[in-house]
Amino acid sequence: MSERARFNRELKARRRIVVAAFFAFAGVLVWRAVVLQMHDSDFLQTHGDARYLRVEQIHADRGMVLDRNGEPLAISTPTQSAWIKPGEFVREREHWGELGEILGVSVEQIDTLVMPRLGRKFVYLRRHLAPDEGAAIEKLDLDGLWLQQEYRRYYPVAEVTAHVVGFTNVDDRGQEGVELAFDEMLKGEPGLRRVIKDRLGRVVEDVERLHPLRPGKDVYLSIDERIQYVAYRALKNAVHAHHARAGIMVIVDPRSGEIVALVNQPSFNPNNRADLKVEHYRDRAVTDLFEPGSTIKPFTIATALESGQYQPDTVIDTAPGYFKVGRDTVRDVRNYGTLDVAGVIEKSSNVGSSKIALSMEPELLWNSLRSFGFGSLTDAALPGETYGRLNDYANWSQIEHATLAFGYGLSVTAVQLARAYTVLANGGWMQPLSIVRRDGPPPRTRVIKTSTARTVRRMMEKVITVGTGQRAAVPGYTVAGKTGTVHKSIDSGYAEHRYLSLFAGIIPARKPRLVAVVVIDEPDSGEHFGGQVAAPIFAEVMREATRILNIAPDADTREQAQAVWLAGLHPATGAPTEAAQ
Amino acid sequence: MRLVLIAVLAGLVTFASAVELVLNRHASRKLFVELQALRIDKQRLDQEWGQLLLEQATWATQVRIESMARESLGMVMPGPGQVFELR
Structure with a gap:
């Protein structure tokens, strides 16, 4: 009997130890949860969001300039610009020849652009490519070289209305003529939205609209x-x-x-x-x-x-x-x-x-x-x-x-x-x-x-x-x-x-x-x-x-x-x- | 017995609504993907339209029309006496 009693007592003690250990672990977990939820929550939330929430800009098209009968005198069309990260791009040296052929420049010229700028993270290789150049570069698929969508202004009647319509600079801002005088109206305002992106950079959810998009307005001139x-x-x-x-x-x-x-x-x-x-x-x-x-x-x-x-x-x-x-x-x-x-x-x-x-x-x-x-x-x-x-x-x-x-x-x-x-x-x-x-x-x-x-x-x-x-x-x-x-x-x-x-x-x-x-x-x-x-x-x-x-x-x-x-x-x-x- | 029944029922309803939520969420994601694709289509079509407009404007410049009228079609401006006004 005493044998059994002793065993029972021992068991009880063991059980207490186990339960106490469980409680201790549970306590630690609860404490941690509380700390995370209450104390560090802001910090964690921001960092979590930063991993998939993105603020994206929505491009505002520049309005057209038209004559009094609606004939276009200035139109923006999308073009691509090529930019490089020199540090990565330099590893693709053996393909520079092919690239040079597309752009009509020599390997030496690419060299003088890239080598002094190795530390930089963003260098334009060429802005406003012709459509076929853009397609050819995309095909090459070089490391450290990206294409970026930009807009270029075209003036179909060119010399005839040059002084009235004026022109924009490479960043699509009006410099002269109507392009300058009506710049505010033509350029519109880009929109901003917060989105969720997946691993591949695709937008999977619109979270909120931060700034409404206001596309540029067309300007009808009195010119015939x-x-x-x-x-x-x-x-x-x-x-x-x-x-x-x-x-x-x-x-x-x-x-x-x-x-x-x-x-x-x-x-x-x-x-x-x-x-x-x-x-x-x-x-x-x-x-x-x-x-x-x-x-x-x-x-x-x-x-x-x-x-x-x-x-x-x-x-x-x-x-x-x-x-x-x-x-x-x-x-x-x-x-x-x-x-x-x-x-x-x-x-x-x-x-x-x-x-x-x-x-x-x-x-x-x-x-x-x-x-x-x-x-x-x-x-x-x-x-x-x-x-x-x-x-x-x-x-x-x-x-x-x-x-x-x-x-x-x-x-x-x-x-x-x-x-x-x-x-x-x-x-x-x-x-x-x-x-x-x-x-x-x-x-x-x-x-x-x-x-x-x-x-x-x-x-x-x-x-x-x-x-x-x-x-x-x-x-x-x-x-x-x-x-x-x-x-x-x-x-x-x-x-x-x-x-x-x-x-x-x-x-x-x-x-x-x-x-x-x-x-x-x-x-x-x-x-x-x-x-x-x-x-x-x-x-x-x-x-x-x-x-x-x-x-x-x-x-x-x-x-x-x-x-x-x-x-x-x-x-x-x-x-x-x-x-x- | 009645309490158990209510509990089970409540459980079922909750489960059903959870499933419903998941389905809706999925549908919304799918629609959003579609919307996104359509937005890209719209952008592409807008760009194409701009390019076509530009192309049309370039083909239709007065310079080109005039030189075609005069050179390929042999047209001339009617002189005085060749124009009659109908009232």
Whole structure:
């Protein structure tokens, strides 16, 4: 019995030990669990998540730039860029030859890229590969070489719209033109989302959206690509034919203030900007100031008519073709004798317009020119627009007052001059210009009476039918216009043999649909008058623009055609085919 | 006896709902994979569309149309007197 009792007692003791051990282990486990759950939980959770939760960026496509009819002018398409981790990539040396063949570089060139950068983790090998290059590189499947999706901007009509549309840099940010002005709108905002990825990097679950994706918006310009092309071609041919330094043409719809075409010469190809100079991509129509010369006379005359001091048939004596203002002399090309107000515009008499200007208060003239927009910006949203210069009348000398009347002593850009002409074309109303398509009528302000605008246009018609601008005639249409030939100002005054040839025109004169300004910088072909150099460009472009826009002819075709033939112009045989690009 | 029955029933219901959860979870994963594939398709189609648009724009440039009209088709601009206006 005692034997058994002792055994029992021993068993009991053993059992206690075992149970105690169990409890001790359980206690340790519970303690550990508590510590993990309560104390280290944040740390562990973060590290756990980090192993499969990822924040991923969702690319926002850059919006397109389109013309007013929806023709694309700038499109982003995906391309691939190759990048390397030099430390790993260097082990694939034996395949560098094949790679070099695809990229068109030698092994030495790859060597000089890789060897000095062995410690780096990310080096671009080549950005924006052609699609077949990307596919070939993918096939090689080299260590330490990856392809990354990027976006490249393409400009299908290239040179034709280069200055208006501008371009983006390699990181897809706008640098010039509309690409710069509307960058915020075009670029959108990339989205951010938190996702769960599996071992192979595939997204298996969308956890949360951190930032909503906002894709870039498309921008519809006011440009009509067809007219833009016609203007581009005509300007390019003219600049070439006259050995000119540069050329500008701006076409505006006066009813809405929309810029229908804006071209510059020389131009550039925005798709290939390897050796691009500011000289080429500067948008001269908004940045370059010039003195408007005779093209300002319609505004001098409009001011005179508005003042009530003059009627269209008021007679001005311009004999003997010059007159003295203080120590200076204002001259005409020849002695026009007595002219009426209309004759001053038709003959482009400096003496006549100076005399008219001097008979008006400086303040009146200044205010009027200001209200036509001289000396202010057009707000057309084109980057880099320069303020025109119009000195305060308080500081005018007698001669400044006189020369202003024929466009010296103030300066404008081509777009500002075009805007001023829209007032004459739009029944005396001024509205801000726009480079984007307008949906509704813009706010407008009255500058002169509708009847004054009509009277001045009638006077300007005679410039085309019998005056200095006969080569701007467009068969079938009434045209109002004004030529200008300006001596370029240089540091020491005015250059003797360097000119700007100008023409500003309105078509149809009786019911205006388009206003255009042509500027040719330093023509050097023997011809330099605005009527010889700039006016024919207007005619060439408008012949086609009226057809494109279906503008009904408003003049007797036979009579007009005859006038054009008599003026020595051979109308509408079509433009040279070697044009453009 | 009744208590046991209730317990068993509750157990069964819980089990069924657990199975249901697993099935739903699986279905959701499957749908998500599909969604992901469709997103990739959409992206690819968008890109293709952009490229086609670009191609179309390049074929349809005024320069090309003009040179084809003049050179291959021998077209000319009608002169004055050749155009008649119908009202």
